Amino acid sequence: MPGKNVLTISKLRASVAGKSILKGVDLQIGAGEVHAIMGPNGSGKSTLAQVLAGREDYEVEGGGVTFDGQDLLAMRPEERARAGFFLGFQYPVEIPGVNNAYLLKAALNAKRKRAGMPEVDAYEFLALIKAKMKFMQMNEAFLSRGVNEGFSGGEKKRNEILQMLVLEPRLAVLDETDSGLDIDALKVVAKGVNSLRGPDRSIVLITHYQRLLDYIEPDHVHVFSDGRILKSGDKSLARELESRGYDWIQEGRVA
Amino acid sequence: MSSKSQEIEAVLGQKYRHGFVTDIESDSLPPGLDESVVAAISRRKQEPQFLLDWRLKAFRHWRTMREPAWASVRYKPIDYQDISYYSAPRAPTDAPKSLDEVDPKLLATYEKLGIPLHERARLAGVAVDAVFDSVSVATTFKDKLAKAGVIFCSFSEAVRNHPELIERHLGTVVPIQDNFFAALNSAVFSDGSFVYVPPGVRCPMELSTYFRINAAKTGQFERTLIIAAEGASVSYLEGCTAPMRDENQLHAAVVELIALDDAQIKYSTVQNWYPGDENGVGGIYNFVTKRGECRGRNAKISWTQVETGSAITWKYPSCVLKGENSVGEFYSVAVANNFQQADTGTKMIHIGRNTKSTIVAKGISAGHATNTYRGLVKILPGADGARNFTQCDSLLMGSRCAAHTFPYMEVRNPGATVEHEASTSKIGEDQLFYCLQRGVSAEDAVNMIVSGFCKAVFKELPMEFAVEAQNLLSVSLEGAVG
Numbered sequence: 001m002p003g004k005n006v007l008t009i010s011k012l013r014a015s016v017a018g019k020s021i022l023k024g025v026d027l028q029i030g031a032g033e034v035h036a037i038m039g040p041n042g043s044g045k046s047t048l049a050q051v052l053a054g055r056e057d058y059e060v061e062g063g064g065v066t067f068d069g070q071d072l073l074a075m076r077p078e079e080r081a082r083a084g085f086f087l088g089f090q091y092p093v094e095i096p097g098v099n100n101a102y103l104l105k106a107a108l109n110a111k112r113k114r115a116g117m118p119e120v121d122a123y124e125f126l127a128l129i130k131a132k133m134k135f136m137q138m139n140e141a142f143l144s145r146g147v148n149e150g151f152s153g154g155e156k157k158r159n160e161i162l163q164m165l166v167l168e169p170r171l172a173v174l175d176e177t178d179s180g181l182d183i184d185a186l187k188v189v190a191k192g193v194n195s196l197r198g199p200d201r202s203i204v205l206i207t208h209y210q211r212l213l214d215y216i217e218p219d220h221v222h223v224f225s226d227g228r229i230l231k232s233g234d235k236s237l238a239r240e241l242e243s244r245g246y247d248w249i250q251e252g253r254v255a
Numbered sequence: 256m257s258s259k260s261q262e263i264e265a266v267l268g269q270k271y272r273h274g275f276v277t278d279i280e281s282d283s284l285p286p287g288l289d290e291s292v293v294a295a296i297s298r299r300k301q302e303p304q305f306l307l308d309w310r311l312k313a314f315r316h317w318r319t320m321r322e323p324a325w326a327s328v329r330y331k332p333i334d335y336q337d338i339s340y341y342s343a344p345r346a347p348t349d350a351p352k353s354l355d356e357v358d359p360k361l362l363a364t365y366e367k368l369g370i371p372l373h374e375r376a377r378l379a380g381v382a383v384d385a386v387f388d389s390v391s392v393a394t395t396f397k398d399k400l401a402k403a404g405v406i407f408c409s410f411s412e413a414v415r416n417h418p419e420l421i422e423r424h425l426g427t428v429v430p431i432q433d434n435f436f437a438a439l440n441s442a443v444f445s446d447g448s449f450v451y452v453p454p455g456v457r458c459p460m461e462l463s464t465y466f467r468i469n470a471a472k473t474g475q476f477e478r479t480l481i482i483a484a485e486g487a488s489v490s491y492l493e494g495c496t497a498p499m500r501d502e503n504q505l506h507a508a509v510v511e512l513i514a515l516d517d518a519q520i521k522y523s524t525v526q527n528w529y530p531g532d533e534n535g536v537g538g539i540y541n542f543v544t545k546r547g548e549c550r551g552r553n554a555k556i557s558w559t560q561v562e563t564g565s566a567i568t569w570k571y572p573s574c575v576l577k578g579e580n581s582v583g584e585f586y587s588v589a590v591a592n593n594f595q596q597a598d599t600g601t602k603m604i605h606i607g608r609n610t611k612s613t614i615v616a617k618g619i620s621a622g623h624a625t626n627t628y629r630g631l632v633k634i635l636p637g638a639d640g641a642r643n644f645t646q647c648d649s650l651l652m653g654s655r656c657a658a659h660t661f662p663y664m665e666v667r668n669p670g671a672t673v674e675h676e677a678s679t680s681k682i683g684e685d686q687l688f689y690c691l692q693r694g695v696s697a698e699d700a701v702n703m704i705v706s707g708f709c710k711a712v713f714k715e716l717p718m719e720f721a722v723e724a725q726n727l728l729s730v731s732l733e734g735a736v737g
Contacts, residue, residue, distance in 0.1 A: 053688075053692050054691075054692075055688060056684075056688075057684075076691075077688065077691040077692055078691045078692075078694050078695060078696055078697070080692075081691065081692050081693055081694035082694040086692075087692050089689065089692075092689070093683060093685040093686050093689045094686075095683075095686050095689070095690075095703070095704055095707055096707055096708065097706065097707025097708055097709075097710040097711075098703045098704060098706070098707035102703070103690065103693065103695070103703065104693075106693075106695050106699060106703070107690075107693035107694045107695055110693075110694035110695055110696070111694050114694075146707065147689075163693065167693070167694075
């Protein structure tokens with residue numbers, strides 16, 4: 001049926017500081033699908049995530065993106081978020097003095113407001129977030145700390161997933177959420193992501209490693225190189241990449 | 256311009272909320288300053304001879320002084336002969352005895368400012384000595400305070416009813432020769448507040464004064480004197496707003512605090528005077544001398560300030576720590592936006608043994624503003640075991656503003672401990688984007704980030720002031736990232 005695609009990226013081109021990074025990206029993401037985007041460093045994977053989220057430093061030079069039928073690129077970053085676009089940051093930033101729970105509550109309420117729902121009350125929110133934290137095996141002390149303030153790398157990534165669980169996005173793009181995680185943390189993060197899988201939700205995993213895909217099984221795998229998708233396949237592609245590296249695909253480009 | 260910047264400019268363009276002028280007939284002196292003006296002020300206020308002599312001495316000294324030029328602020332020369340030095344609102348009787356007698360327009364002004372005296376004061380349990388222009392028009396809760404033995408009244412009233420306290424203490428913390436603006440204030444001060452808390456008394460309520468500059472071209476020269484006797488404690492709140500106008504208004508207040516043995520004074524300020532428009536036109540010149548003296552053992556003086564207003568702020572609330580084990584504190588948030596210039600900080604003078612001081616200064620700059628922290632920690636030879644901790648953080652919003660930090664330290668006792676931490680950060684594009692990506696609006700995001708930055712200071716404010724301070728920051732800075 002039409003509109004089944006949650007996200008449609010067509011011929012997307014973007015640059016940063018005058019340097020062309022995305023050189024014509026085409027990608028369709030259907031409802032309920034999990035996609036993995038892999039590829040060497042500097043190929044433009046993170047840039048794609050940032051452009052989708054609406055980061056100002058990136059100049060869109062051509063192409064388009066529709067998100068649930070809306071022109072994503074015409075929306076402001078906060079509107080994209082409220083509409084259900086979530087970016088799990090590769091390097092979550094610290095915001096000293098701003099309470100973790102406070103930010104998350106503001107985020108949730110911004111989203112609810114757009115959906116015409118009443119603000120969540122404090123008790124309701126506390127119950128919700130505590131349940132999610134327990135699920136993510138996080139200490140409740142996190143609640144009273146500043147946003148990512150003094151968190152270890154693993155704690156920051158867990159916090160990203162916690163936020164995702166609370167916000168229940170329509171589309172989550174997780175930018176190297178697995179990097180810097182030990183195996184136990186990776187399992188917890190994977191558990192969080194898997195718990196969100198469902199027919200109405202789509203997930204894009206940007207990763208370097210097959211390892212994450214052992215725990216979150218993707219429906220589609222794409223290989224990114226030099227600002228575009230070079231090859232797409234199913235999960236077996238990821239295993240092939242793991243054993244053969246990226247070179248064989250890049251060589252194939254010539255053809 | 257990107258859409259985000261446009262939005263930010265729009266938010267930044269928020270007009271000063273308290274900009275209105277009350278049309279009340281003013282009983283003013285013509286512009287100009289000489290001995291006869293000083294004498295006229297004193298005469299109108301029916302002051303005793305000692306005070307007139309004191310004013311004249313100050314005036315004569317002021318004439319030998321030059322305006323200081325060391326601060327990192329720039330402004331057109333002030334013509335001191337073009338200022339009217341006295342203006343009092345005219346009321347049906349000479350002095351209203353209750354709120355009913357207060358000019359309704361005046362009360363309406365307070366309403367607009369969000370200070371419904373008769374309601375809010377009672378509800379909040381705050382006694383308000385409201386200064387409108389130069390003369391106090393209403394004072395509440397006097398009875399309750401009187402029962403505790405606390406004197407809280409306008410300065411003029413104190414001169415009439417407690418001349419001996421005034422004569423003994425006035426100018427003992429900030430002498431008339433202290434600086435140019437203090438000398439000027441000493442010569443021409445019009446009114447202000449006076450507090451005396453007797454030995455062993457904990458003041459039963461927070462004391463609060465709202466200042467408001469109103470009559471055009473009238474300089475404000477407030478004089479405040481607070482004395483906490485042995486074992487007494489008091490918390491004093493000062494808040495200000497001013498109507499919008501194009502001409503710069505000079506404000507040169509002097510505040511003196513005296514804490515005797517085991518006494519505590521907490522002085523909190525939220526300052527929101529008209530900062531000038533987005534082109535830097537108009538706004539208040541705020542040249543203030545605030546100083547507290549811990550005269551006795553174990554005395555404590557704590558300054559907390561949130562400075563968001565004024566075109567120019569020149570202000571260094573200081574503590575002279577004479578008494579053994581005495582403690583001085585300074586917690587400050589200074590915000591400068593558009594073309595505002597702030598040069599503010601503190602001085603901690605350690606004289607007594609085991610004296611301690613803490614300085615936490617947070618400067619926020621946005622637009623084309625300049626924000627300077629200037630602090631002096633001076634430890635004299637006799638101050639064995641003295642300790643100071645200083646933390647100065649600057650937050651820059653956008654790329655056209657500036658922040659400077661000048662921490663001066665003079666340590667003349669080898670046994671003293673002085674610690675200093677400083678940081679400057681730009682309000683993170685990353686932080687802002689992070690919040691936006693979670694669906695939080697730019698305005699709310701900046702509010703959050705700035706509040707987080709100021710947290711260490713806000714928690715020192717009395718509850719009701721903390722809320723007001725947050726609101727002020729919102730109005731001053733929302734979305735101020737370019």
